[in-house]
Amino acid sequence: MNLLITGAGGQGIILASDTIGETALAAGYDVKKTDTIGMAQRGGSVLSHMRFAEKVWSPLIREGDVDLLIALEKLEAARWASYLRPGGIAIVNNHALPPLSVSLGNARYPTDEEIRSVLEQITDRVYFINGTDRAKELGNIRALNILILGCASHFMPFRVSTWKESIANRLPEKVRKINLTAFDRGRKEIQGVRISKS
């Protein structure tokens, strides 16, 4: 299975993809994952390729081979949409972090319709999640990544207990509980989201 996890620097993309990797390893798969992290802390686009199968060769996924695209920011979902395979799944956090060029008036942030149409050219399985709002309700916006992971977990062949073990292993004590709650909240959230067609 081929996954792309994307968003803006500081949103916790690497931690999310590490957690998927540990879960897949625990479930007995060969795993390869690769991140662009050179300057991630400084707010740039972040992209993580994540693959698990019987045997994986390349850590980089070919364009058009992604089964599941997870985007913590919606502009980034549109940016990597072309990597999705027809009929693949996109889980998009319905939240905009406008790049500086937009604030400076040198560029335009795409409209929701544009983002939707870019994705729906390729697949009709697009889920928009109000993840940022849900994470705020839980009291910690930083749990957004694990909440979205909860949504995505529906489409991966791992037990909930395996997921929770790797989340607990990966996170320090003081934020463990909130993240486990966020994971559950995400699992519940996606069941209520309908695939919307324009």
Added chain:
Amino acid sequence: MSVMKRLLSGNEALALGAYHAGVRVAAAYPGTPSTEILEAIARFDDVYAEWSTNEKVAMEVVLGASYAGVRALASMKQVGLNVASDPFMAASTTGIDGGLVVICADDPGVHSSQGEQDNRHYARLAKVPVLEPGDSQEAYDFMAHAFDLSEQFDTPVMLRTTTRISHSKTVVDVRRSRKLPDRQPSFKYNAAKYVMLPAHARIRHPLMEERLVKLTEYAETCPLNQVVQGNKKLGIVTSGIAYQYAREVFPEASFLKLGMTYPLPRNLLHHFAKQVEKLLVVEELDPFLQENMQAMGIEVIGKEFIPRVGELNPDIIYEAGRKAGLLPDSPRRKTETGIELPRRPPLLCPGCPHTGVFFVLSSIGQRARLAKAKDKTLADSPLIITGDIGCYTLGAYPPLLAMDTCACMGASIGEALGMEKANVGKKVVAVIGDSTFLHSGITGLIDGVYNNSKITLVILDNGTTAMTGHQEHPGTGISVQGKEAHKVALEHLIRGIGVSDVRVVNAFDMKELRRSVRSALDSPELSVVIVRGNCAVRVPKRGEPRAIDMENCNLCGTCLLLGCSAIQRTDEQLYIEPSLCVGDTCAVCQQICPKQAIGPQSKINQLK
């Protein structure tokens, strides 16, 4: 020890491999993508690990440790080896005692470097073997081979990784545990080997040539070079990450995967070439394998189809295979988004201590411009700003536009000096970070003092090596293990070499910054301004966020010229995103707003 499966990055695997191979001394200077290797080694109590002042010093430290008979490791990014090349060449000439491995991490695709270079050429130049792992398992396994090879052939061994190997996580069977050689550290006096007077160096050179012949013989049966039997139509010679891509794109082909890419196994290559109808070399960057094979008289294709620029990936290799007539036309569709998406380049963080001084330099240099301002080119700027390597290089981007050059570590000072001495006709200011200054800026400054320069040097002292992920350095007074160490105080160092005009300024006090930079620029002598403020990522507590009072704001856009990503615009409204603003510790925007429309959130009624 039982086999344990772990998901490790290439860098973590290299560190663990070195630890299990009995490394006793490790040294490095941080540099993407190699940084995490030393960080991981430093977690082991029974290894001496240090952040060195620069890569040259790191190489000399491990060379000394090797002379003392222990296994030693230096790690660095590709351009780090440029800095360390002098002792690296010397290490090859003298040979070693304890196993000596040099990890150099190339960066195809220039993810985070000032250039793209293929460091395999250094192996040829230095006449040392180079090993190239293709995933974390090999990174772990090759490390033990590298140390053995080093001791067996009396040579430093280069272990070349790339960004994709270093930063990918793959599954590792951890098969070994730490094994230390019985030998106690000791230095065996041997002037003909260790004292490179010309008379001795003349003795060493033929020994190096002999060593290379022996290594070439060894390469023929080296277990790191492996043949994968596939069909006879296509044979592929490849190494490192390129092997993984090629395996995926050509599942039917036969492979000769080279784990040791210098020196090359002549007979093995000829033999493999004879077994297949067509021979393709898949390698990243330069045609290193290809040209060596062609020099052996082997007919081969490669760089005619595979780009020598940038990072490879399976799509690029598929396209190359198609062009070479080895693969069918791809049925894959290419989706066009149909809209132009704004890029999201990395930026200085909200609360960054570099923003204020760049804004000052940008204002004095008449660089930062409001969107409505008429176009002037930077050629009109009364100031030339030579820059250096670190997060602060991002100050070159709009809107700040506060940097005119960035070549390599420490170059800002020498460049400023050269421009001044060339009578460039404008005031020249050099900008460098604290870690970079200690790495290789100090020698440039000594040159300026000695040669009566009048440039201004601005040192951006954020108390860390921020770009590579916050490593300590001599100016922080903390070791790689997080323990207290002797602290080198920049102002004492600089006064000590003879600079008398030295100012230390708070990075967040705009009035003081403006005054200090102006008077330093007007100074009749060499002047240094140390701008001190903690890296925003390391400030433990955020203060009260700032907000914009839209009743007073006239949308002049001055605050936007800071390039702070917390200050955002929607339609005809400016606001500060409270989750991004660091608040009280910064408040730079509040100090520069001409309408005094920015203040603490609790006192302002921000519209959004």
